[in-house]
Amino acid sequence: MEPIEVGILGATGNVGQQFIHLLSNNPWFRITALAASERNVGKRYSEACAWRLSADMPAAVRDLIVQPCEPGLNCQIVFSALPAGPAQEIELRLASAGYGVFSNASAHRMDADVPLLIPELNGAHLGLLAHQRESRGWDAGFIVTNPNCSSMGLTVALKPLYDAFGLRRVIVTTMQAISGAGYPGVPSLDILDNVVPLIRGEEEKMATEPLKILGAFEPTSGTLVPASFAVSASCNRVAVRDGHMESVSLELERKTSVEDLIRAFAEFRNRPFSLGCPSAVEHATVYRAEADRPQPILDRGAGRGMAVTIGRLRPCEVLDYKMTVLSHNTIRGAAGCSVLNAELMVAEGLL
Ligand code: NAP
Numbered sequence: 001m002e003p004i005e006v007g008i009l010g011a012t013g014n015v016g017q018q019f020i021h022l023l024s025n026n027p028w029f030r031i032t033a034l035a036a037s038e039r040n041v042g043k044r045y046s047e048a049c050a051w052r053l054s055a056d057m058p059a060a061v062r063d064l065i066v067q068p069c070e071p072g073l074n075c076q077i078v079f080s081a082l083p084a085g086p087a088q089e090i091e092l093r094l095a096s097a098g099y100g101v102f103s104n105a106s107a108h109r110m111d112a113d114v115p116l117l118i119p120e121l122n123g124a125h126l127g128l129l130a131h132q133r134e135s136r137g138w139d140a141g142f143i144v145t146n147p148n149c150s151s152m153g154l155t156v157a158l159k160p161l162y163d164a165f166g167l168r169r170v171i172v173t174t175m176q177a178i179s180g181a182g183y184p185g186v187p188s189l190d191i192l193d194n195v196v197p198l199i200r201g202e203e204e205k206m207a208t209e210p211l212k213i214l215g216a217f218e219p220t221s222g223t224l225v226p227a228s229f230a231v232s233a234s235c236n237r238v239a240v241r242d243g244h245m246e247s248v249s250l251e252l253e254r255k256t257s258v259e260d261l262i263r264a265f266a267e268f269r270n271r272p273f274s275l276g277c278p279s280a281v282e283h284a285t286v287y288r289a290e291a292d293r294p295q296p297i298l299d300r301g302a303g304r305g306m307a308v309t310i311g312r313l314r315p316c317e318v319l320d321y322k323m324t325v326l327s328h329n330t331i332r333g334a335a336g337c338s339v340l341n342a343e344l345m346v347a348e349g350l351l
Pocket of ligand 1: 009011013067084104106147179180329333334
């Protein structure tokens with residue numbers, strides 16, 4: 001198969017750089033267009049971007065000229081790492097001009113006809129695209145989104161438990177990395193020696209996105225019926241570079257044992273891996289039995305950053321059980337998921 005030509009919107013930002021890193025090693029895609037804000041349009045990418053990943057900037061993108069985020073990009077699909085504000089209009093314009101848009105932004109996540117996709121969990125939601133194209137009058141273009149970086153880790157960890165035992169209530173407290181706020185993000189004087197107990201808009205996303213993701217797609221009506229458990233989230237920014245940690249308490253529909261819950265994580269299988277998608281890992285949920293895991297510096301790279309690590313599963317004195325969840329926010333929680341969304345569409349013959 002010839003690689004599909006792809007563009008990156010917001011290519012100079014934290015998530016944009018992670019896209020470049022992941023896509024430069026991907027056999028199914030080739031980067032042919034990079035786009036960012038007006039202030040960088042016309043510059044060589046190596047001049048426009050303050051590269052912040054430990055892996056070097058790939059040679060193939062250094063001399064690409066940064067373009068405006070508009071139709072005219074030389075590619076079939078775009079990965080969007082734009083802030084929500086500009087993403088709102090830009091993504092619609094590109095989709096209506098025929099581009100497949102895979103977005104990390106929150107702008108269209110909760111639109112009724114837009115899949116909010118975690119490919120290991122809810123690939124069936126791609127069925128929404130037929131309705132999306134029909135109702136919006138788009139021939140080839142579409143928008144597929146992936147969730148907020150904290151919703152991502154939580155929802156992947158909940159999925160095996162939801163399927164096996166059902167969920168009634170979830171209480172989650174996050175400890176979120178600085179890179180989740182983009183660049184330059186949180187000023188150092190606000191975060192060093194400190195914890196900031198507010199990330200605007202985050203708690204609302206965590207209360208709603210998991211319900212859409214774990215909802216059921218009804219092919220006859222082309223609609224989603226959301227899951228109906230309650231999520232209460234408290235979100236905090238902590239002085240960690242990458243990796244969102246979450247303390248989760250949950251109440252189940254059907255009572256079980258700690259051993260059965262751990263077995264559900266171990267037995268969780270995913271379709272993108274069985275289809276041979278290059279970014280998929282065999283175990284999307286990894287349970288660590290050590291008493292003091294997961295930890296960001298030890299576990300954020302699990303499964304090349306695509307696995308969600310769970311630990312400390314134990315009875316909860318208020319709900320049924322509690323556990324600690326960790327995921328890499330710019331890989332699993334952003335660019336890695338978006339690339340896997342596109343791979344799933346290729347593997348399913350939808351691209
Ligand atoms: P970031 O580091 O601030 O990067 C933003 C990018 O968007 C830059 O390339 C910037 O270009 C470009 N941009 C800003 N305003 C623009 C405009 N008006 N028109 C065109 N381009 C514009 O942000 P980020 O952390 O990468 O996040 C990107 C998106 O992913 C956000 O929607 C965020 O919520 C979402 N997300 C982030 C994470 C994470 O862990 N960081 C996780 C999940 C989802 P210039 O450099 O030219 O200004």
